[in-house]
Amino acid sequence: MPSPRALRRTNPITIALAALLTVGFLFFIFSSASDPAPPPPPTTKERLGSKDAASNPLSPPSLPFRKTSVLKQDGTQAPPPVVHYQMTNLTASADPVGNRETVLILTPMTRFYQGYWDNLLKLSYPHELISLGFITPKTREGNAATAALQEQINKVQSGSKGKRFASVTILRQDTEIPLQSQDEAERHKMENQKMRRAAMSKARNSLLFTTLGPTTSWVLWLDADIVETPASLIQDLAAHDKPVIVPNCFQRYYNDEKKAMDVRPYDFNSWIDSQTAQILAAKMDNDDILLEGYRELPTYRTLMAYMADSNQDLHAEVQLDGVGGTALLVKADVHRDGAMFPPFSFYHLIETEGFAKMASRLGWKSWGLPNYFVYHFNE
Template identity: 50%
Template sequence: MLLKYPIVYQIRRNPVKFFTPILGLIFLWVFLIQDKSTKKPNSPYSYKSKVFGKKNDWIPRNLPADHISHYDLNKLASTPMAAYNKERVLILTPMAKFHQGYWDNLLSLTYPRSLIELGFIFPRTQEGDEALKNLERQVKKIQNPKNKIEERFAKVVILRQEHESLKSQNEKDRHAFKVQKERRSQMATARNSLLFTTIGPYTSWVLWLDSDIVETPPTLIQDLASHDKPVIAANCFQRYTDDNNSPAIRPYDFNNWIESDEGLRIASTLGDDDIIVEGYSEIATYRPLMGHFYDENGDPKTEMPLDGVGGTCLMVKADVHRDGAMFPNFPFYHLIETEGFAKMAKRLGYDVFGLPNYLVYHYNE
């Protein structure tokens, strides 16, 4: 019995020793154990990525510590019957300006929206800020949880690019010959950032669709997939009014081409850091351009092999990108961006094709 008193006495004289373990447990609970899933996760990237139509707007999402996802890519296919086989399509668009015609056309596509993911990347410019606001307004209308699932896209990801962009996005400024190397290098970096951020282990097809494309057939995805080609490009034209005030069309994208002997000869004379850009009188390669092969009475399913492609409307099997075909932002065999991508895809053993009689239309400024 006598042993009890010293113990009680010590407790009264040193209450800190009694409360210290309790305070330690509280500290562990608040700062180490408590679930922080409601906080924005730290990211090695300085840009923010939003996923619309999901409960948590921030990615990557926190997963249980023991969570493991299994994906068998051997079972992932890119087939001519993409819609029937419920193949997921990722539509990617670098966007400096928002055109309502682009968005309206996107909504008119007949491919099931539940199988479509959208990805956008915007430059940090005043025009880019305005375009972002306009797109977000449209996206929120479609991705509203009150809408039916079949009316919403599977996912929408919006990115802001960190690297520099041309300040002016006017057509005459961005297509000036003197800025092409800089502009296309910036575009290649943006495309790669967008691609590597959004492609998933369930993606079968990647459709690159420029924000200036305001008119396509509603069956665009099904039509391009039906050719079952690793890389295939539509022919981009532009509507305009001719000198007689009559509606007319003209070719717009001159980056879809077949290599020529003159093009190879010019390349052999260039330095390592020099590039060839197609469609400019400053460098006459005499390459056959797909835009000049359009036949208004021809079969829209007609195919032609290509050596260079543009990015206005380009369908790519996802495995081509997974195997390493990206958009070089540096001279690659004297090519850059989309034309460099075609060269890289071919070096990896993939065939590249175009559809000279299958038209999509570019916005006319």
């Protein structure tokens, strides 16, 4: 329809739009110049709780921090504040959501599995109470994993607010023995085990002691190849209110005999000690370690992997002497008391099994849930 020229020339909509845009631009120009998120008043005293953002990047990595540096009245950079942390009131209870307890999820990562990340995002624990910590080796494989991880992190941390995690820390560290291959067969050769697990222990300890903040209540160790857990994993494990608790780690695979998908036990590091193992250990050299799941070294320990019975109570508990680290919920106090992953032979145990032993030396008992499953990636 040919609208009248005169009308077109004086079309008020154009003017109105122009005016609107002008005002809009002015608004943005002024708002960005005069209204950065109001900086906090320069105080030197702070008391940080678990959900607060710290004022400078020196703060614990388990907390987010404000990017703008605090300026004093005269415009010079204010010195970092004196921060108080009230650790006496810090709880790790059976009702972590109700008590607003923060969880630190720690993952040593050599390869990035999309399944792991998707599963992590599905966790129903409030994400604003979760901090993530990753450590990746400085190898080609590690670089690739880091790049993939960062991409996913950026997506989530800039996505919808409810999905965002409180903070994410990525650490890079040289592993002492660069393993050429992470293939399953290579990885499990017994001679390599001690070296591999010592390096793994060091990676775990590095990650733990640098990211464990003064406000953290729980630490969840979750391996990078755990691709399926119940969404309520943290709540379910915490509900048992145990210092150290481990679910049963299985693996889904295609059973050729049954021609169907099936599950099989994967992690054999959760066990109850046996007399045989004790005697074996007593005869060993100080630096030798006792490994589980190898035919050369029958220990006759009671393995939690074989105690599974899916018909039984999901929340049946069993006390353990060694734990696996594929998925492991630990009260932060246990780590604070000093329980770490020994990279050396500690009572002839190493890494997560040695951790259970050290925790028990400090008076913290470990527990397992034989009928509560998490699933390992199948290569």
